[in-house]
Amino acid sequence: MAAPLSVEVEFGGGAELLFDGVKKHQVTLPGQEEPWVIRDLLVWIKKNLLKERPELFIQGDSVRPGILVLINDADWELLGELDYQLQDQDSILFISTLHGG
Amino acid sequence: MPAPQCFSCHAARAALRRPRSGQALCGPCFCTAFEAEVLHTVLAGRLLPPGAVVAVGASGGKDSTVLAHVLRELAPQLGVSLRLVAVDEGIGGYRDAALAAVRRQAARWDLPLTVVAYADLFGGWTMDAVARSTAGTGRSRACCTFCGVLRRRALEEGARLVGATHIVTGHNADDMAETVLMNFLRGDAGRLARGGGLGSRGEGGALPRCRPLQLASQKEVVLYAHFRRLDYFSEECVYAPEAFRGHARDLLKLLEAARPSAALDLVHSAERLALAPAARPPPPGACSRCGALASRSLCQACALLDGLQRGQPRLAIGKGRGGRDKEGPPGPLPPPPSDPESAPGPAAGECGAACKERCE
Numbered sequence: 001m002a003a004p005l006s007v008e009v010e011f012g013g014g015a016e017l018l019f020d021g022v023k024k025h026q027v028t029l030p031g032q033e034e035p036w037v038i039r040d041l042l043v044w045i046k047k048n049l050l051k052e053r054p055e056l057f058i059q060g061d062s063v064r065p066g067i068l069v070l071i072n073d074a075d076w077e078l079l080g081e082l083d084y085q086l087q088d089q090d091s092i093l094f095i096s097t098l099h100g101g
Numbered sequence: 102m103p104a105p106q107c108f109s110c111h112a113a114r115a116a117l118r119r120p121r122s123g124q125a126l127c128g129p130c131f132c133t134a135f136e137a138e139v140l141h142t143v144l145a146g147r148l149l150p151p152g153a154v155v156a157v158g159a160s161g162g163k164d165s166t167v168l169a170h171v172l173r174e175l176a177p178q179l180g181v182s183l184r185l186v187a188v189d190e191g192i193g194g195y196r197d198a199a200l201a202a203v204r205r206q207a208a209r210w211d212l213p214l215t216v217v218a219y220a221d222l223f224g225g226w227t228m229d230a231v232a233r234s235t236a237g238t239g240r241s242r243a244c245c246t247f248c249g250v251l252r253r254r255a256l257e258e259g260a261r262l263v264g265a266t267h268i269v270t271g272h273n274a275d276d277m278a279e280t281v282l283m284n285f286l287r288g289d290a291g292r293l294a295r296g297g298g299l300g301s302r303g304e305g306g307a308l309p310r311c312r313p314l315q316l317a318s319q320k321e322v323v324l325y326a327h328f329r330r331l332d333y334f335s336e337e338c339v340y341a342p343e344a345f346r347g348h349a350r351d352l353l354k355l356l357e358a359a360r361p362s363a364a365l366d367l368v369h370s371a372e373r374l375a376l377a378p379a380a381r382p383p384p385p386g387a388c389s390r391c392g393a394l395a396s397r398s399l400c401q402a403c404a405l406l407d408g409l410q411r412g413q414p415r416l417a418i419g420k421g422r423g424g425r426d427k428e429g430p431p432g433p434l435p436p437p438p439s440d441p442e443s444a445p446g447p448a449a450g451e452c453g454a455a456c457k458e459r460c461e
Contacts, residue, residue, distance in 0.1 A: 014335035065354035075117040078104040099337045
């Protein structure tokens with residue numbers, strides 16, 4: 001049984017527009033049987049934070065291609081992507097690259 | 102599992118893995134490598150010689166922000182001076198906010214900023230006016246086509262105003278790859294032939310242009326901006342969702358998931374294409390109105406503006422426009438297979454201007 005987790009979820013690069021324009025969210029994830037992984041967090045975000053147009057953020061069980069995910073300032077590619085096990089006080093940042101520059 | 106150690110400094114934890122080499126680097130080492138690569142691109146291509154006055158197409162977006170920041174760091178080494186040039190297309194609720202970001206940047210970096218507006222350059226035609234004029238023509242992408250051509254012209258004017266010798270824009274590898282895909286998808290051999298290379302020399306009196314970030318992947322541009330804590334404007338142009346580039350972008354994203362170097366490989370392929378003799382475009386002449394390089398009697402900008410002035414905007418970009426020579430259907434939307442482009446340099450949608458919105 002995993003204890004509840006407190007994490008910071010942040011959105012940037014325009015992704016925040018899908019979340020009422022709010023960039024930083026302090027999130028408490030409830031205790032559950034299995035440890036929380038990013039895959040679970042995405043489901044949670046879709047259910048609890050996403051205000052509109054889920055297809056612009058989520059694709060299948062992952063993020064839409066073009067959305068970067070940084071966990072404690074490191075690319076999630078280095079940390080196992082969807083299978084990364086969340087720790088208390090982790091900071092997860094989603095940056096959209098999908099706009100003109 | 103914890104991230105590996107940085108390959109460069111061996112001291113910090115790595116923050117990312119570079120797509121081409123697979124090397125894991127920490128934030129600061131990555132930024133250093135990124136800047137070194139831009140420097141190399143400029144030096145190896147002799148893009149910006151010492152003494153150059155460089156007009157930076159600045160939209161407030163991620164790419165031009167990174168471009169301006171990096172060039173400002175490298176300017177002393179290169180011996181060049183920078184001027185920011187921003188284009189105001191007159192898109193309400195979008196461009197004003199983006200320009201505010203550019204103004205903040207100009208102040209923070211202490212760089213001169215010049216804003217050129219479509220309304221001033223093109224007889225009152227803002228993009229919002231063009232969009233109203235082209236609305237209901239059944240071609241919702243029409244206004245993006247106008248914008249690409251006109252923005253390129255506007256940037257040229259702005260650069261001349263500030264006495265620039267060169268123009269730089271923030272196109273990254275993904276933009277270049279999308280353009281290659283677009284040209285293939287639309288059978289545009291002419292643009293495929295002209296689209297490659299590090300920049301245009303500047304034919305027909307146009308200023309030389311180049312794209313120092315064109316070997317940088319979009320992901321790395323965004324990560325660089327993140328690690329350097331750069332403030333940029335990140336909303337999509339209100340007209341963008343309809344533009345054709347979106348399809349190429351979606352395809353590229355899918356490809357990159359399987360092969361991270363897809364963007365660079367696409368550009369590599371396009372640069373090595375040889376066209377069949379029948380596909381090669383004829384040598385261009387000069388626009389009868391403004392003297393710019395043109396394949397027909399009027400260059401693209403003059404042809405489009407002409408159509409708008411006559412109250413017949415669709416004709417400027419459709420078929421059978423009066424006053425044109427017999428070379429064939431005009432214009433950029435959609436370009437027929439062997440249509441020679443009337444302006445030199447960058448390919449479809451990649452208009453050489455500051456903003457790489459999802460335009461044609």
